[in-house]
Amino acid sequence: TSPPAPLLSKERGARDEQRLWLEKLVSLSLVESATTHASQTAEYRVTTILESLLEPLLSEEEWQTTRQQAARKIYQVWWEESEEYREEQGLEIVRLGLLAGEEEIAVNAGHRIAVHWADSSRFLETFQFCEQLLQKFVDYRILGTIARAEQVLGRVEDAVAHYQQALELCPEADFKEKAVTLNNMAGVIAQQGDIPRAITLLEQSLEISERIGDISGKAASLSNMAQVIVQQGDIARAIALWQQSLETYERIGDVDGKAATLGNMARVIAQQGDISRAIALWQQSLEISERIGDVRGKAITLNNMALVIAQQGDIARAITLWQQSLEISERIGDVGCKATTLNNMARVIAQQGDIARAITLWQQDLEIKQRIGDVRGKAATLGNMARVIAQQGDIETAIALLEQSLEISERIGDVGGKAATLSNMAQVIAQQGDISRAIALWQQSLEISERIGDVGGKATTLANMASVAGETGDKARELDLNLQAASALAQIRAYGNLVRVLNNLGVADESNGLVYLAQAIWLTLRIQAPLADTIHIIRALYDAVPQGDELQALLGRTALFFCNCRGEGHLQLEEFQDLSVRMISSVAGAQGVETQEAFDTWLIQQRLNDPEYFLPQLTQRLEEMVGDGWLFDRSQVS
Template identity: 65%
Template sequence: MSQEIDFLAVVGKLSGLSLVESATTHPSQPANYRVTTILESLLEKVLIQEEWQAARQQAVREIHQVWWEENHNRTEAEGLEIVRLGLLAKEQEIAVSVGDRIGKNWVNNSRFLEALELCKQVLAVFQDYRILGTVSYAEEVLGFVQEAVIHYQQALDLCPEEELTTKATTLNNMARIIAQQGDVAKAIALWEESLELFEQIDYAKGKAATINNMARIIAQQGDVAKAIALWEESLKLFEQIDDAKGKAATINNMAQIIAQQGDVAKAIALWEQSLEIKEQIGDVKGTATTLNNMAQVIADQGDVAKAIALWEQSLEIIEQIGDVKSKAATLNNMALVIAQQGDIPKALSLWEQSLKISEQIGDVGGKATNLNNMAGVFANQGEISKAIMLWEQSLELFEQIGDPQGKASNLNNMARVIAQQGYISKALALWEQSLEIIEQIGDAQGKASTLNNMAGVFANQGEISKAIALWEQVVSTLAQISAYSDLVTVLSNLGLTDESNGLVYLAQAIWLTLRIQAPLVDTIQLISALYNKVPQSDELEAVLGATAMFLCNSRGEGHPQLEKLQEDSFKIILGAANAQGIETQEAFGNWFTQQRLNDPEYFLPRLNQRLEEIVGDGWLFDPSQVVGE
């Protein structure tokens, strides 16, 4: 039977020995006492163990009540002192609840190393499901992925039966990590278990968040239609419970996939919708994320100035809220685009900033991605040995955090550069290694990228039939995941490589550009390539020229190369006129009008008709499945 300790008697004994003194400054205030830590060893000799433990417990309860429960202006230092005393006094609920609150706050503010250390201190005394859940997220970012999975499992095992929300959320988080490691089947099973629990408690918000996560992975696997259907289900749930933040996040994810399909206008409209919601509810972190995503797609379209402006807007928000992890990711994205524009010193400066942040907060995945991107730029600059060194560092980090997708991407990039150096067999071995990983995790986009690079090497080696076979496989993969923007690029490669069937491939590529918002530079280059293959004096020449000029006018606003693209487009139509014997300006004007080249309602359908005639039965994808059909 436990002995009941008289706390006041203990205090009286200590006061009599002058080991404690009153900290009360006014008679009306409740009695408070303080004791310096240097007297702790002396107190242990004065008090028996039960008295000592009772004093600790009473002290931490009093402090918890005053500093935490009744205090609306809590400080971090006070919270940490409560945790320290709670651990000493073996007051589990106080130590864990306060420690978990601080740990979660640190994780949300990218203080992962501090969160990890705090959680370890608590776990050394108490194995509690809440702390295990918090430490797992910190471990995931810091690269301790296996430990994170183990701790999530321990959290599940210790979670009380009635805590269904916590169980379901933990399963959701575990599934996310396991999916990133490539075991998609197991991840889906965990998500389904999570959904079942959320349905039991009728927790629509948790269910919607889980469906959102599932959709992202399913889209990566190539089943875009199913992913979109899941996102729509998630949206419906968020709307039912009036969860604007969840709705905006889901719209953001949908927009990314729709942009990949080539419907950039629709994607941007969705992002703007997401932004509007986030601004209404004051979700500044979400606003920054959406601006970042929009900027990347706009940069891909060629409007780099607008993209940089959006990234700078995103960075301004990130600085305000102190989200250093997002800052590092945004700087990385900016650097990649700036490097592609040729400003290597500025890009490297941004990458150095990003790397420094990633190292400070222990973000292993962010550091690995940075090094991977930097290596590509050094390789393009001819500094091959430096690039390989960075890729090897990046590869080691991806392996450390169990990121097979990052590892496969790294191997793919290394192989491309090694092939350019002439070491074809070594490059092919790396690509085979990359493909093996990709097949295991079902990364359709990664598979297409790797096969495309391999095909390019075979084409350069003169093994045209081998290259064509691989590119046709890439087309099939990209069509499966509705990645129509990338599909245009591969069809273009085929069209320029295959002498016998080039017209058919180029016709399919241009047919796609009429339906998706492919980058304008690529589109005009494609039209020029088809123009050069069309028999001279064919009416298609003039139609191609008129289309090129039309696309410059309709899609080229703000494009830094617009003037050059317009000149190239005019040369096409001028060449078509010359082939018809048109030599004077007056004759050109009459011919232009007679051929209805000023009427897009005529020449666009006519171009479409001619392209479909050229392709005939040679489609490499199902045209009825394309956006806009």
């Protein structure tokens, strides 16, 4: 029912009186109209002249009362009653809240702004803003947010201290924020290499989430724990944790969390060589991000997909995905995601030989990371640039860049980054011929990787050391180091990298090389290794077996099969197809097949037109060649 007429009349009269007062104040220039054509309602602001005029007339107590009233009213209208988040209004609320000493108002609005900035990679702004708030109010939420920024800015000790302080100040009732803080703190501790402590913090976070029934928090803890455990090489446990996380997100309908978890799983599954499954997971993540309007999540997923697709040889498609990711990042102002995309693009473009363009992209990447204060990302970019510059022969510049990268990693306590930089520096120094110094650096890198349980990093360093040992003629050491690298890669199921190491073993070991090449090809039948790696290994085994052997025909036909199934978009596809056909034709020629008609008949007779025949046949021959010499557990390979 409608209110009584007298009440309506009274309200209308009050509004008319307010309007008349506003018109009078505007005419006196004490209030300025801020109303625009786009405004839904009339907006006004008090001129700054008024403050200086009133200053001698009002006591400090009256000023403070005025500020408090202003802060509370603007908070009510712009924050509590508004459905739209506007950054400029939030900043004004924080300014008034700080002036008025209204802690809850300033912190509530300030925390939301700071989290939004941190999520958008505006780390320097986040740090400075939180510092300003903490000078007035020491709040656990602001402490947790400034720690996020400090981790990226390289102030790792400050980040850990602020996380610890946030935990101590967190109210008993706010279990959810405590669990989030433990999660974030674990990430910093893991970066410093203390994996057991990081897992302990994540277990505490998980326990809190389960106790208070925070299902979303539980799923996040499981996902973060999986990421840390991957570093230790326990892939099976990590995948199991991600599956739990996915099931939890699905149960509560948290599609945003589900999309992020799918992306994390996809990266590890791609490392195992199951590219098709990884792409399928990324596609699911993309579909979710598009459905819920998460454009930032979409940009990140496109970037990750592109890197794997580029490694498979489809450079054109990868560049297209990166361009999409860049367009999104620029549109939403996510400079952090843009910098990561530029770095990945530069790495691939450098591999294609366009060094000048790659360096230009890296310079853009560095400029962004310098601007936002992403020192850890800067160290990684410097390392990537250095490797390419060293390959161009400018060793002096490469060493200088690596020394900058190393200094940053040491300063921020990024032990994993330090180990990687030492390994890269050793490789460049080995190019100069200073093998003893290179080995000393590799040993330092190995010691760090073993201490923090970074099995993948250890394997990379061992493989690099093996390569140099082979170049200097120390075949026994080359074999031993490659075997150690293969063992480490098998442990973490990094089958794509394992294929390369097995190939190195096959080339280096004259007495047992066929066994290693056979294992490498056996893996390529089950994982989606890069096409170039696959064809080169097949050719190596083809050349090593007797001319005209049935195995040669199986190898040549399998090479062509891979070209047709996995070669779409590959820059060398025609070259690899031609090589495959020549391998098959050579076997046919050795058996007296000379005409095209006879060749077509021979293919049918040998059943080389039927993959359901020649692929199992090849598998059987490979397994017979390996016998008991397997370097990995075949039962773990999909």
